[in-house]
Amino acid sequence: MPVYCCPPNIESDEQIIDFEFPDPSEQLRIRKRAHMRDSDYIAKYASALSIMKSLPYDDPRSFARQADVHCIYCTGSYNKKHSNEFLNVHRSWFFFPWHRMYIYFHERILASLIDDDTFSLSFWNWDTPAGMVMPDMYFQEPFLDTERSDKHIHRPRVVNLDYNLVEINRTSEEQISHNLAVMYHQVVSGAKKMELFMGCIYKSGINGSCDGAGTVEQAPHDSLHGWVGKESNRYLEHMGVFYAAARDPIFFAHHANLDRIWNVWEELRNNEPEIVDPDWLDSYFFFHNEKSQLVRIKVRDVLNMTKLRYGYEKVDNLWLNARP
Numbered sequence: 001m002p003v004y005c006c007p008p009n010i011e012s013d014e015q016i017i018d019f020e021f022p023d024p025s026e027q028l029r030i031r032k033r034a035h036m037r038d039s040d041y042i043a044k045y046a047s048a049l050s051i052m053k054s055l056p057y058d059d060p061r062s063f064a065r066q067a068d069v070h071c072i073y074c075t076g077s078y079n080k081k082h083s084n085e086f087l088n089v090h091r092s093w094f095f096f097p098w099h100r101m102y103i104y105f106h107e108r109i110l111a112s113l114i115d116d117d118t119f120s121l122s123f124w125n126w127d128t129p130a131g132m133v134m135p136d137m138y139f140q141e142p143f144l145d146t147e148r149s150d151k152h153i154h155r156p157r158v159v160n161l162d163y164n165l166v167e168i169n170r171t172s173e174e175q176i177s178h179n180l181a182v183m184y185h186q187v188v189s190g191a192k193k194m195e196l197f198m199g200c201i202y203k204s205g206i207n208g209s210c211d212g213a214g215t216v217e218q219a220p221h222d223s224l225h226g227w228v229g230k231e232s233n234r235y236l237e238h239m240g241v242f243y244a245a246a247r248d249p250i251f252f253a254h255h256a257n258l259d260r261i262w263n264v265w266e267e268l269r270n271n272e273p274e275i276v277d278p279d280w281l282d283s284y285f286f287f288h289n290e291k292s293q294l295v296r297i298k299v300r301d302v303l304n305m306t307k308l309r310y311g312y313e314k315v316d317n318l319w320l321n322a323r324p
């Protein structure tokens, strides 16, 4: 299906600036569990998101443009440098760093719209029993999205972390322990080597030979996209298809959790640098920042969350003990 998501002013001679780290004295934004957020926080996020949704499409900070950034990077709007292959930031070692960049800018835009530089995104903690349902806040405006599954998202339905479009009848308890085992496999036992977790090595010049998602990208990442998307839509829009996924605000909470889990995996490896290949470290992408400037940012810029002035609240990763 042809989709068009390029920015409206693509011909303009927009200046590109290189990424700079935020001031080290900036307070750390701590991303917390969506299902535990209080009403003050939800009100704040709601007002930021409402403003973002009200901005015109010409404004790169607008929600529709933000959503289309995801579309741009996965449906062939960019070519890879030095080749005519279409760029896709999924199914390779760019999956984690690219999405980190994306939600980093998104979070800072939201913060700037309400002039609150402590504002942080929340994560959908679907890997812990209390988080294994869609968090309540996503059932109210402006977090609501009509294009979601009718079957899955209502209580007491527990998420199926390795859902593959086939319904499996499990009791809630069975599903919870299944989910914990899935997590253990995807992050611990099945992801001991770099490429198993990060995805295949995607470089310019290696023609089309890399199309392999890492363990967590396949599930719970892909699987939950499909679980949330609306069955009656041809491509499971919104969440179930690349071009439309980020139109659902839950996208950002889903990816905040994935970003957190990347960090958990790194901690399991004692934070050894996962990849030292400059082809990965120096790969760069473009995003608009909160001042609507177009920024060139490299993978090496996003490997340390503290330097980006955000972090995650500490939670128990129960699945670490879910060894079969």
Ligand code: C2O
Pocket (backbone or CB within 6 Å): 070, 090, 099, 221, 225, 245, 255
């Ligand atoms: Cu870029 Cu969850 O997909």
